[in-house]
Amino acid sequence: MFAYGSAMRHSAIQKQMQPIDRVTLYRTLESLLDKGIIHKAFQENNEIYYAICGKSCNTNTHKHDHAHFKCTKCNIVSCLELDEAIKIALPSYEINKVSIHMEGMCDLCQ
Ligand SMILES: [Zn+2]
Numbered sequence: 001m002f003a004y005g006s007a008m009r010h011s012a013i014q015k016q017m018q019p020i021d022r023v024t025l026y027r028t029l030e031s032l033l034d035k036g037i038i039h040k041a042f043q044e045n046n047e048i049y050y051a052i053c054g055k056s057c058n059t060n061t062h063k064h065d066h067a068h069f070k071c072t073k074c075n076i077v078s079c080l081e082l083d084e085a086i087k088i089a090l091p092s093y094e095i096n097k098v099s100i101h102m103e104g105m106c107d108l109c110q
């Protein structure tokens with residue numbers, strides 16, 4: 001359906017999977033999320049962007065130490081592996097998840 005590294009809007013997936021009803025699509029996405037095949041990249045204007053998970057994800061764990069970049073020109077969302085793991089420390093808080101969402105122009109649009 002789509003390759004690792006790029007995310008797709010819920011509505012775009014819906015378009016590709018026609019004819020399929022909303023409930024079936026919702027269930028399909030939920031089961032893909034459960035199995036560690038896709039993850040939610042981010043949400044914007046009530047639209048959820050889904051991206052393919054890397055090899056580190058499976059049924060038990062979803063591990064995403066990567067950032068998401070949205071190109072404001074072509075609207076493509078990419079998963080970007082960072083050279084260094086994101087390390088943010090807040091005294092007296094326990095952080096379980098850090099998500100980084102960047103916007104700008106991708107290499108193709110520049
Ligand atoms: Zn995942």
Ligand SMILES: [Zn+2]
Pocket residue numbers: 071072073074075076105106107108109
């Ligand atoms: Zn672009």
Ligand SMILES: [Zn+2]
Pocket residue numbers: 039041051064066067068078079080
């Ligand atoms: Zn991602």
